[in-house]
Amino acid sequence: MAKTNKFLTMSFLSFLSSATVEEAVVPAKGSNGGPRKQVNPNPAILAIRVWKDGSVYPSQAAVDKFQLEYGKGTYETIPAVAAVGVEGQEGYKAAKPATRKFVPNENAIGNGFDVIDSQNWAQFKAEGRLLFLGLVPKSLPKVDLFGTTRFDAEGNPLLSVLNQGSTTFGQAVLLEAIEEIYGIKFQRNAKDATEDNKAIEAQEGVEFVDMLIAEELEGVNITEAFSKPISFFPKKVTRGADKGKDDYERRENIKVYGFVPLALTQDLSPVENLAETLTQEA
Amino acid sequence: MNGIQVGINNNVFLKNVVSDDKLWLTLTFEQEQKIAYSPFEAIGAENEAIEKPISSMDVKIFNLKVPKATDMKGNTRTTAQIEEMVTRDITKLKATLLHFLKGYLTKDQIKFDVYRATGITADNYGPSIRQQNILDQITKNLHQDFITMVTSFLTTKQLFRLLLIRQSKDKHFATLRDNYLDENPIWESMEVPEEATKVKFTKYEIDNGLNDPTPTSKSSADKPGEAAPEVTAASVFGG
Numbered sequence: 001m002a003k004t005n006k007f008l009t010m011s012f013l014s015f016l017s018s019a020t021v022e023e024a025v026v027p028a029k030g031s032n033g034g035p036r037k038q039v040n041p042n043p044a045i046l047a048i049r050v051w052k053d054g055s056v057y058p059s060q061a062a063v064d065k066f067q068l069e070y071g072k073g074t075y076e077t078i079p080a081v082a083a084v085g086v087e088g089q090e091g092y093k094a095a096k097p098a099t100r101k102f103v104p105n106e107n108a109i110g111n112g113f114d115v116i117d118s119q120n121w122a123q124f125k126a127e128g129r130l131l132f133l134g135l136v137p138k139s140l141p142k143v144d145l146f147g148t149t150r151f152d153a154e155g156n157p158l159l160s161v162l163n164q165g166s167t168t169f170g171q172a173v174l175l176e177a178i179e180e181i182y183g184i185k186f187q188r189n190a191k192d193a194t195e196d197n198k199a200i201e202a203q204e205g206v207e208f209v210d211m212l213i214a215e216e217l218e219g220v221n222i223t224e225a226f227s228k229p230i231s232f233f234p235k236k237v238t239r240g241a242d243k244g245k246d247d248y249e250r251r252e253n254i255k256v257y258g259f260v261p262l263a264l265t266q267d268l269s270p271v272e273n274l275a276e277t278l279t280q281e282a
Numbered sequence: 283m284n285g286i287q288v289g290i291n292n293n294v295f296l297k298n299v300v301s302d303d304k305l306w307l308t309l310t311f312e313q314e315q316k317i318a319y320s321p322f323e324a325i326g327a328e329n330e331a332i333e334k335p336i337s338s339m340d341v342k343i344f345n346l347k348v349p350k351a352t353d354m355k356g357n358t359r360t361t362a363q364i365e366e367m368v369t370r371d372i373t374k375l376k377a378t379l380l381h382f383l384k385g386y387l388t389k390d391q392i393k394f395d396v397y398r399a400t401g402i403t404a405d406n407y408g409p410s411i412r413q414q415n416i417l418d419q420i421t422k423n424l425h426q427d428f429i430t431m432v433t434s435f436l437t438t439k440q441l442f443r444l445l446l447i448r449q450s451k452d453k454h455f456a457t458l459r460d461n462y463l464d465e466n467p468i469w470e471s472m473e474v475p476e477e478a479t480k481v482k483f484t485k486y487e488i489d490n491g492l493n494d495p496t497p498t499s500k501s502s503a504d505k506p507g508e509a510a511p512e513v514t515a516a517s518v519f520g521g
Contacts, residue, residue, distance in 0.1 A: 122475050229388050232474050246478035252388040 040162060046213040047262055048145070050178060052186040052206070054170025056145055062213055063161055066135055067111050070149050070157035073104040102151055104139065110161075111135050112143035114251070115169065115259065117177055120234035124226070129181055131259040132226065133213060134233055134251060142235050142249050144169045173236075182261050184209055212265055214258035226256040285337025286313050287446065288456045288495035290481055293472060294444040296382070297338070299432055301425035305345035305418060309382075311444060313337040341446070341458060343378065346371050346417045361408070368411045372396070372420060374460045379428040381463040385442055385471060386435045393431075398423045441472040443481045447492045454497045459487075 041047040043060035050056050058068055078099045085092035104110070114134035118124045121132070138147050146166075150158045178184055185205030193199035215223045231254055235247040286294060291313060298310040315337070349367045352358050359367075376394060383392050400419045402410045410416045445468040446456035459468050470481045483493040 123473050230471075232471065234478065246475070247480075248474055248478045250384075253390075 039165060041210045041262075045210075045262070047210045048213065048259075049208050049210050050170060050174055051165075051208045052175070052188065054167040054172075054175050055165035056167075056170050056174070057163075057165055058146065058161060060162065066113075066213075068146050068161045069110055070138075070151075070159075070161055071104050071110050072157070073102050073151060073155045075100045075153075075155065076103050077101075102155070105155075110138045110146075112138045112146040114142075114233045114249070114254070115144045115174060115177075116233050116256070117181070120246075121232075122234075123228070123232060131177060131181060131211075132222070133257045133259045134231065134254040135257070136251060136254055140249070140251070144173070172238075178209060178211070178261070182264060184261060210262040211259055212262045214260060214265065217258045217260065217265070222258040223255050227254060229253055231256075286311055286339040286444070286456075288448045288454065289446065289493065291444045291446065293441045295439045295441055296432065296436060298436060299429050301422070301429065305421045305425070307343040307425050307428070309341045309343070311339050311341065314439070314441065339446075339456065341456060343375065343458065346375060346421045348412055348414050348417060361412070364412055365408045368417065372411070372417075375421070375424055377463055378458060378460055379424060381467065382469050383428065383431055385469050386440065387431060391431075394424060394427045396420055396423055443470040443472060443474070443479060444468065445481050445483070447483070447487055448494055451491050452498055454495065456495075459484075 039049065039051070039055070040057045041049045041059045045059055046062045046065060047059045048056050048062065049059075063069055078101050080098040081093075081096040083093060083095040087094070114136050116124075116132040116134060117129070118126065118132060119129050124132075133145075136143055146161050146164070149161070149164055152158055175186055179186065185203055186209070187205040187207060188200055188203045190202040191197075191200040215221065229252060231251045232248045233251055233254075235249055237243055237245045237247045291311075293314045294311050295314070296309060297312045298308075300308045300310075302308065346368070349359060349364050351364075376396065379394075380392060397420070400410065400416050400423075402416065411420075445459065447459050449455045449457045459466065466482075466484055467480050470479060474480075487493050
């Protein structure tokens with residue numbers, strides 16, 4: 001007569017009726033095992049999430065509508081160029097070594113954004129102040145957001161624009177602009193001054209802000225009203241002896257959008273008078 | 283008020299453009315300045331001080347010319363050298379006109395038909411541009427296209443910052459810089475605030491006194507008894 005294993009009975013398995021299975025949590029790379037944070041805004045809205053460290057992430061809807069994704073390309077070799085003329089005399093051109101230049105495929109150039117503080121935009125005439133975005137091809141110089149990334153040897157972008165999270169412009173300009181214009185405080189830890197950066201005081205605040213990319217605000221069609229054939233978008237010199245000096249880029253046929261905290265548009269109050277106060281000379 | 287002169291001139295508008303039978307293109311610039319009313323005028327005036335141009339200047343761009351067979355040292359120029367010089371002169375003239383047009387138009391609105399009525403093709407380009415009559419037609423085409431594109435803006439009084447350089451250390455007449463205009467512009471909308479302007483003299487121009495408007499005496503500008511040097515695109519723009 002076979003022996004019956006006393007453990008293999010229904011009473012032993014009765015615990016199954018109350019058992020559950022939890023979702024496995026995949027720790028982010030380089031983290032200490034915590035859950036991966038949602039870096040992008042709601043994929044369905046046209047927005048950019050600006051984090052307290054200055055990193056910026058677009059929504060999927062923004063990537064699709066504005067063609068923000070990086071495209072494939074190829075590397076071209078630019079041959080060396082001999083010097084022309086005599087150094088110190090007019091017309092002299094120094095020799096240039098051979099270089100490699102990344103050339104995006106014609107149908108894969110994609111777009112980025114210029115960020116425009118209306119206070120510094122001389123063509124904009126109004127009492128109020130807000131941020132605008134200009135939708136510009138990535139191929140143009142001095143594109144503020146989503147302008148460049150690195151590519152592998154085959155010309156494929158190493159990162160998607162959704163995950164890139166560049167902090168350069170955010171740290172240099174955007175965090176301070178959002179705080180100053182919209183009165184939002186980002187959480188900050190104290191930092192000592194460095195050679196390149198001033199000291200930072202600790203402050204309480206938010207981890208991130210979702211910034212809406214708005215074609216219309218308070219009945220004003222921003223894109224129709226403020227997109228001109230020729231625009232001079234304010235910039236700063238970022239390198240060399242003139243670093244920090246006022247500069248500009250001439251742009252042609254650029255569509256302009258409002259760039260405001262999503263929370264503000266839902267509350268409406270900070271922009272209630274937008275239709276009354278915003279005008280622009282033709 | 284000194285008016286338009288060698289230097290950086292603000293609030294300038296292009297008043298007129300004329301191409302004459304010598305194929306010299308004359309650009310007439312005027313400058314808006316406020317004038318103050320006398321006490322009598324101020325009391326009786328209906329409005330505040332009006333703006334009216336108090337300065338006008340004609341700047342000439344000379345016609346394209348085939349360079350001489352020998353240079354100033356008597357060396358014979360090769361066919362390739364002559365073609366390179368003419369190509370450079372055409373490029374400079376077109377770039378200058380393009381630079382002014384970009385003050386008013388976007389790139390897709392600017393169209394030049396340089397080879398119109400010349401018969402020039404890729405195969406006969408070199409020999410063609412060594413013929414003066416062909417160069418004259420190219421000059422006419424560039425002038426006509428420029429005038430066509432700019433004429434409607436001559437009445438709009440759009441204001442610009444205009445940089446004029448001195449012709450040379452010895453000659454105080456104002457002329458236009460013709461090199462690297464994208465990096466070193468000479469014509470910039472006044473919508474750009476002064477703090478951000480890209481209009482400035484180059485180091486070479488400053489070192490060589492080309493930013494100095496001080497008039498020179500006639501004796502140093504023109505040596506008596508000597509014929510005035512032939513004015514060609516090459517002599518004005520270098521070559």
